[in-house]
Amino acid sequence: MNTFEAPADDVIETALALADIARESTLRYFRRPLDIHRKADRTPVTQADRETERAMRALIEARHPAHGIVGEEFGTRKAQSAWTWILDPIDGTKSFVSGKPLFGSLVSLVHDATPVIGVIEIPCQSERWVGVRGRATTYNGAPCRVSAVEALDDAVLLATTPDMFDDADWAVFQRVSRAARARAFGTDCYGYGLVAAGFSDVVMEADLEPYDYMALVPVIEGAGGTITDWDGAPLTMRSGGQVLASATTALHDEIVAAIADARRAAP
């Protein structure tokens, strides 16, 4: 493990305040008629997304003017800062526009390259996971812990959608996930919370951006789990978007090996 600067109480407070802003702001728009814009990639992006990120950025700029910010909607500010906030006001925009109450808001604080705070806030559910590097992850204020599942054929495996996999990744995902006890879809960031709380055992996804996964790292690790890319390498701002989170190291190692096997087996 790298040495790292432990986050001080004031930045933890900011992270929680950002999650509060996200909850209140997104709920004002949820299940209400929206002026839905379209990005080039056809992801539905909502007024809620933009307005929420704007309010979150304003809080950071007021409290921590020297810190950097990376947001899905409004790009990067002060990229050279040692401390950078990474924001995703609505993780699961397709859930949001369909009225599914499991979309989340993600807040992360990265020190140099290391995510030291991560918050998964689920506005509709009043559920929140808070990960702070070096501490136990909390779920609604109480410490939580991953499951003890050590084998893929005992594991419940989650992913958001087949649409996140290109053809090669889909072939690998199919082969690996079909070896699980059960697989289920449609989870967005909520799936990582389910793993951190011990309700599910694995999330295997691809095509994620840093604002989708950096917050997940302290949450999963602080709950005793393992989260890396599909090769078992730590997630960084430059990872390729493949993410694997597992309850136990035995389970994680089995899946990383199964991924490597599946790639070799591919045509």
Place this chain on the structure above:
Amino acid sequence: MNTFEAPADDVIETALALADIARESTLRYFRRPLDIHRKADRTPVTQADRETERAMRALIEARHPAHGIVGEEFGTRKAQSAWTWILDPIDGTKSFVSGKPLFGSLVSLVHDATPVIGVIEIPCQSERWVGVRGRATTYNGAPCRVSAVEALDDAVLLATTPDMFDDADWAVFQRVSRAARARAFGTDCYGYGLVAAGFSDVVMEADLEPYDYMALVPVIEGAGGTITDWDGAPLTMRSGGQVLASATTALHDEIVAAIADARRAAP
């Protein structure tokens, strides 16, 4: 429309009481360690499923001893009765075992071949849709209405999982669903509630059993929507398991035609 015998108040009360039983019983088990059995098809089946269906059947047998019952877990009773209750205590067992709070309980009353009552109960969410043939569907007690979306490229389309489609159905589903404005997965019966309430616009699924879809018919129709098989034919106890629910007839007709086109285009 066929003539039909309107359900009397006492059977509507029974339907609501069955949903209450399902909510209370399933929540006792949700996110708790389970003795998970496996059926031959590897669907996880839980103690909760069996215990809940047992309690629901006991209520029907006490209140309506002449009525038939079809349940997922304990089979069929009095198949020749004009009135038959169709029960699915946990629709979305994979959601249930993964800790996702969107699993549902389904209650339907069928008179001869026509579903005349349908209840979609979402225990974790305190959300309930009640459809009674000839009346407006209610969502948490208030009348609800489908959206006005008339074109697939404006529609949000839902499905539970790619695992419900065989190769031919998957090819058709891919072609049709990719023409929607957005598609999202992981909804189980909740998706039909989202369409009935006007939050989403289409659900397109396959491999469903009568206990998965009969309750949906009065809910969708009473909210102003259309629900049929993929050919546009009414759903019956003998339908093949392909289900299509749409907010408007224009949208439904467009999708039924797109399905026929996609089938012709298939290799």
